[in-house]
Amino acid sequence: xxxxxxxxxxxxxxxxxxxxxxxxxxxxxxxxxxxxxxxxxxxxxxxxxxxxxxxxxxxxxxxxxxxxxxxxxxxxxxxxxxxxxxxxxxxxxxxxxxxxxxxxxxxxxxxxxxxxxxxxxxxxxxxxxxxxxxxxxxxxxxxxxxxxxxxxxxxxxxxxxxxxxxxxxxxxxxxxxxxxxxxxxxxxxxxxxxxxxxxxxxxxxxxxxxxxxxxxxxxxxxxxxxxxxxxxxxxxxxxxxxxxxxxxxxxxxxxxxxxxxxxxxxxxxxxxxxxxxxxxxxxxxxxxxxxxxxxxxxxxxxxxxxxxxxxxxxxxxxxxxxxxxxxxxxxxxxxxxxxxxxxxxxxxxxxxxxxxxxxxxxxxxxxxxxxxxxxxxxxxxxxxxxxxxxxxxxxxxxxxxxxxxxxxxxxxxxxxxxxxxxxxxxxxxxxxxxxxxxxxxxxxxxxxxxxxxxxxxxxxxxxxxxxxxxxxxxxxxxxxxxxxxxxxxxxxxxxxxxxxxxxxxxxxxxxxxxxxxxxxxxxxxxxxxxxxxxxxxxxxxxxxxxxxxxxxxxxxxxxxxxxxxxxxxxxxxxxxxxx
Amino acid sequence: xxxxxxxxxxxxxxxxxxxxxxxxxxxxxxxxxxxxxxxxxxxxxxxxxxxxxxxxxxxxxxxxxxxxxxxxxxxxxxxxxxxxxxxxxxxxxxxxxxxxxxxxxxxxxxxxxxxxxxxxxxxxxxxxxxxxxx
Numbered sequence: 001x002x003x004x005x006x007x008x009x010x011x012x013x014x015x016x017x018x019x020x021x022x023x024x025x026x027x028x029x030x031x032x033x034x035x036x037x038x039x040x041x042x043x044x045x046x047x048x049x050x051x052x053x054x055x056x057x058x059x060x061x062x063x064x065x066x067x068x069x070x071x072x073x074x075x076x077x078x079x080x081x082x083x084x085x086x087x088x089x090x091x092x093x094x095x096x097x098x099x100x101x102x103x104x105x106x107x108x109x110x111x112x113x114x115x116x117x118x119x120x121x122x123x124x125x126x127x128x129x130x131x132x133x134x135x136x137x138x139x140x141x142x143x144x145x146x147x148x149x150x151x152x153x154x155x156x157x158x159x160x161x162x163x164x165x166x167x168x169x170x171x172x173x174x175x176x177x178x179x180x181x182x183x184x185x186x187x188x189x190x191x192x193x194x195x196x197x198x199x200x201x202x203x204x205x206x207x208x209x210x211x212x213x214x215x216x217x218x219x220x221x222x223x224x225x226x227x228x229x230x231x232x233x234x235x236x237x238x239x240x241x242x243x244x245x246x247x248x249x250x251x252x253x254x255x256x257x258x259x260x261x262x263x264x265x266x267x268x269x270x271x272x273x274x275x276x277x278x279x280x281x282x283x284x285x286x287x288x289x290x291x292x293x294x295x296x297x298x299x300x301x302x303x304x305x306x307x308x309x310x311x312x313x314x315x316x317x318x319x320x321x322x323x324x325x326x327x328x329x330x331x332x333x334x335x336x337x338x339x340x341x342x343x344x345x346x347x348x349x350x351x352x353x354x355x356x357x358x359x360x361x362x363x364x365x366x367x368x369x370x371x372x373x374x375x376x377x378x379x380x381x382x383x384x385x386x387x388x389x390x391x392x393x394x395x396x397x398x399x400x401x402x403x404x405x406x407x408x409x410x411x412x413x414x415x416x417x418x419x420x421x422x423x424x425x426x427x428x429x430x431x432x433x434x435x436x437x438x439x440x441x442x443x444x445x446x447x448x449x450x451x452x453x454x455x456x457x458x459x460x461x462x463x464x465x466x467x468x469x470x471x472x473x474x475x476x477x478x479x480x481x482x483x484x485x486x487x488x489x490x491x492x493x494x495x496x497x498x499x500x501x502x503x504x505x506x507x508x509x510x511x512x513x514x515x516x517x518x519x520x521x522x523x524x525x526x527x528x529x530x531x532x533x534x535x536x537x538x539x540x541x542x543x544x545x546x547x548x549x550x551x552x553x554x555x556x557x558x559x560x561x562x563x564x565x566x567x568x569x570x571x572x573x574x575x576x577x578x579x
Numbered sequence: 580x581x582x583x584x585x586x587x588x589x590x591x592x593x594x595x596x597x598x599x600x601x602x603x604x605x606x607x608x609x610x611x612x613x614x615x616x617x618x619x620x621x622x623x624x625x626x627x628x629x630x631x632x633x634x635x636x637x638x639x640x641x642x643x644x645x646x647x648x649x650x651x652x653x654x655x656x657x658x659x660x661x662x663x664x665x666x667x668x669x670x671x672x673x674x675x676x677x678x679x680x681x682x683x684x685x686x687x688x689x690x691x692x693x694x695x696x697x698x699x700x701x702x703x704x705x706x707x708x709x710x711x712x713x
Contacts, residue, residue, distance in 0.1 A: 088637050088640075089633060089634055089637040092630060092633070092634045093630075094627075094630060094631055094634060095627050095631075171634050173634050173635075173637040173638035173641065174637070174638075174641055175641065175643075177641065177642075177643065219641075219642060220642050222642075223641075223642035223643055223646070224642075224657075227643075227646075473660065474660070474661065475660045475661060476660060547657075547659060547660055548657050550660040550663065551657070551658040551659070551660065551662070551663050554663070555660070555663075556660070556663050556664065556666075557660035557661050557663065
């Protein structure tokens with residue numbers, strides 16, 4: 001504006017007023033433009049530098065969104081991987097192609113349908129024609145999961161109404177090995193069983209970031225357990241079997257097998273029974289395995305020594321009910337002898353000493369009256385008498401009248417042997433190890449360290465001198481307890497239908513692992529001299545599992561100077577040696 | 580009123596320069612964006628391929644399959660705990676290099692009485708035979 005003044009004569013009067021007004025307007029406009037540009041500059045600075053360059057979060061979000069757009073998996077069935085503790089894939093989503101039709105733009109429906117039936121013999125001509133009939137529809141699935149060769153053949157048909165869509169399909173590289181744990185999904189990628197169902201929404205939402213869900217399972221141990229449990233079931237012609245390996249301190253489930261199992265890739269091919277998870281869902285009267293808990297209850301609640309004796313010469317009569325021993329010893333037994341010979345009479349007498357209230361509260365502490373929490377939705381509700389009588393206390397000491405799942409038994413044994421603190425079984429690995437360790441150290445105490453030690457010695461005695469001798473593995477001090485329970489058929493105990501189980505802990509001095517093996521309805525064979533009891537059926541299988549676990553986990557065989565059961569030998573008379 | 584003042588010319592020039600620069604930048608951005616998009620698509624396709632290979636790897640390495648192959652072609656059986664040693668003290672930290680060893684042997688400083696592979700072969704054969712019997 002300055003030059004205007006320089007080159008022209010001063011303007012005065014009315015015209016000067018008009019010029020002043022014009023000047024004012026020009027300045028006003030300029031101010032508005034300057035302000036507008038200033039605002040834009042500030043905004044650009046904000047977007048590019050403040051929000052762009054320094055804001056990492058926004059950048060990754062943008063990147064992820066872009067990636068997702070590129071992959072075009074907004075509404076597809078992609079799910080996060082499920083891996084074992086060593087990173088081995090248990091379930092993964094892979095891209096596959098599916099065929100759909102757009103009837104509106106289809107040129108020659110009859111011919112297309114005919115050609116399609118040639119490529120896919122399982123599609124019917126009439127059905128396809130009906131699908132193409134509805135011209136209003138723009139989308140009809142024709143065939144999911146087609147192979148590249150089939151896709152090529154379809155492209156040769158050349159009908160514009162045939163189109164492909166990429167989808168994700170779930171694959172289980174380990175096949176049926178982990179079928180009950182991992183579960184399966186339907187064709188739209190919705191989890192229907194196992195981890196796939198219990199963690200459905202997390203697996204869906206983690207798909208974009210590819211963050212896998214890590215389980216505590218070790219595929220190698222899972223294989224060993226499955227192999228040996230299957231062998232035991234086959235040897236004794238059982239109708240089913242179950243196995244579980246758990247870390248004694250953490251409760252992490254390293255392997256869990258339920259047989260028969262199924263192929264998660266084609267779950268619809270199997271009947272409903274193989275889907276049943278015997279480890280988590282099945283509840284069984286465990287029989288003598290429960291003597292671990294009733295004996296621990298007695299040692300914990302009453303101040304008695306291990307030299308305490310029990311008269312088992314006569315069957316125990318209470319009311320109309322008689323408790324007998326499978327192998328009557330016909331003499332007075334000490335507490336360790338009752339445990340190692342698995343005397344029902346002796347254990348029932350111990351139950352009387354413990355008292356109903358004490359035993360019930362002890363079982364409650366071990367979680368036998370509640371549904372366990374174990375990272376899977378499919379867990380069985382334990383069964384116990386609603387109207388608990390004195391007689392129930394006696395039978396409950398040797399595992400009759402109370403039905404729990406193998407998961408609960410293994411967890412409770414881990415609790416007893418690990419020093420006495422409550423173990424919470426888990427299947428999904430906690431990402432924060434420090435936090436997980438804190439959780440273990442703050443776990444509530446169920447039995448004292450002294451009781452825990454006594455129980456470990458007793459369990460070792462069962463393997464060195466008692467009913468579980470076939471479970472011994474040279475170099476690993478194995479302790480355990482056999483359990484053979486008759487099944488209830490039509491409201492009565494059937495002598496020929498049993499559940500044989502063995503629960504082992506090793507190395508017994510400071511147990512790291514608890515192994516559970518169970519065979520449902522084993523039948524005697526020649527090798528077992530007509531026996532189908534736990535000592536013949538389940539104990540050898542447990543021994544084979546433990547022996548193989550050692551080499552996988554790199555645990556060397558150790559010769560111990562003093563056996564854990566040695567301090568108990570003074571209470572054991574060697575006269576009555578038998579199976 | 581002079582139309583072509585230096586300030587006017589310079590500001591017009593400046594504006595033209597900035598305009599040109601802006602155009603060039605925007606073209607660059609578009610090019611890079613399309614490149615990035617292609618790269619992303621490639622990444623997605625490669626990572627999809629990796630996913631597939633990983634699945635195949637774990638499928639082929641399934642313990643059941645490995646065990647079957649090892650027993651079928653190598654005659655291997657599951658190892659027993661007593662076969663496992665974690666005591667590595669008998670194994671020396673570092674062996675002498677081949678040149679040093681042969682020089683030492685030639686000079687007679689050490690006597691080479693270590694068993695040759697040919698001596699070991701019958702032993703190995705008998706071991707394998709024993710395992711096959713198991």
